[in-house]
Amino acid sequence: MKYYDLRSDTITKPTEAMRKAMYAAEVGDDVYREDPTTSRLEELGAQLSGKEKSIFVSSGSMGNLISLYINGGRANEVLCSANAHIIHHEIGSVAAIAGVLPIGIDVPRGVLSAADLQGKVKSGAYDMATTTLIEVENTIGGYCYPLENLEGIKDFADTHHLKVHMDGARIFNAQTATGISVKTYAKYADTLTFCLSKGLGCPIGSLLCGDEAFINRALTIRKMLGGGMRQTGILAAAGLYALQNHVERLSEDHRHAKEIARALSEAGWAEVDEEGVQTNIIFFTVKNINASEIVRQLAAIGVLANTEGETVRLVTNLDLNEQDTQELCTLLKKFKPRMHA
């Protein structure tokens, strides 16, 4: 049976051209800061984000954790969306390791505005945690942050002397969908993490971006967390290749996602948030059948999906081409969910 793997955009395998770039990479010991390919990738990360510096980290979770560790601070609070990745999918590292308490705010689609933060900042009381940071995720559930929200949040943060961290795991999807550059998005955050191993198709790695003082500290915290790696040029070469060759093609993933969302709506058995499909993520529910049961039934016809709370999630990616998408749409239109498995 042919499988259509839409569990995530992290499942992609490096292309042959990417593997060739990795094979040819010039390398050195990055803990000694002697890996020339990693240095080139970090310079490009700084340039694309408009920040003074960037460092290569093993994962998006590691980038978020380092930023929260440094700019959150133990026994303090971070304001974020109630469905933030840092709350639900990072094993509580923000609290367990960084020592910061995340305060999740329940907002439609997870998109915060300054108004949502009003009254949530704590400071000055000896018997309460102090709020030090705001965390925003862009995209969140595939939805792009409106720039005016980010502007408002940054103004709010400045007024209350808070830092802003942007989890931009899929910020290149946002750039592709909206035409707003990563650099423009990053203007509204002190620090930014973006992932190379999602839509961009790398096997491993993320970049953490910020000012020079932050990145110098981040180097130390990365080492403390066991994230100092040696000949990272092999991985950085994949990152350089992806940033040069895989950014524009994200629009194909977005087109496929819209086509799949349409097919699901037309199929009649799914309730799809079509308007929310701005990039490569589709969410849907099925009346009277829970999400994990639908995931099981879809797997039986070769469609691999994931649950996100009470919804089913599909993520288009580099390994799903136009023909796969058309075949998948046909399969979804024919599929009939069963009430009782």
Ligand SMILES: Cc1ncc(COP(=O)(O)O)c(C=O)c1O
């Ligand atoms: C929004 C978001 N942030 C952070 C991460 C963490 O990235 P990683 O899996 O590289 O730790 C993910 C991973 O799926 C994510 O979706």
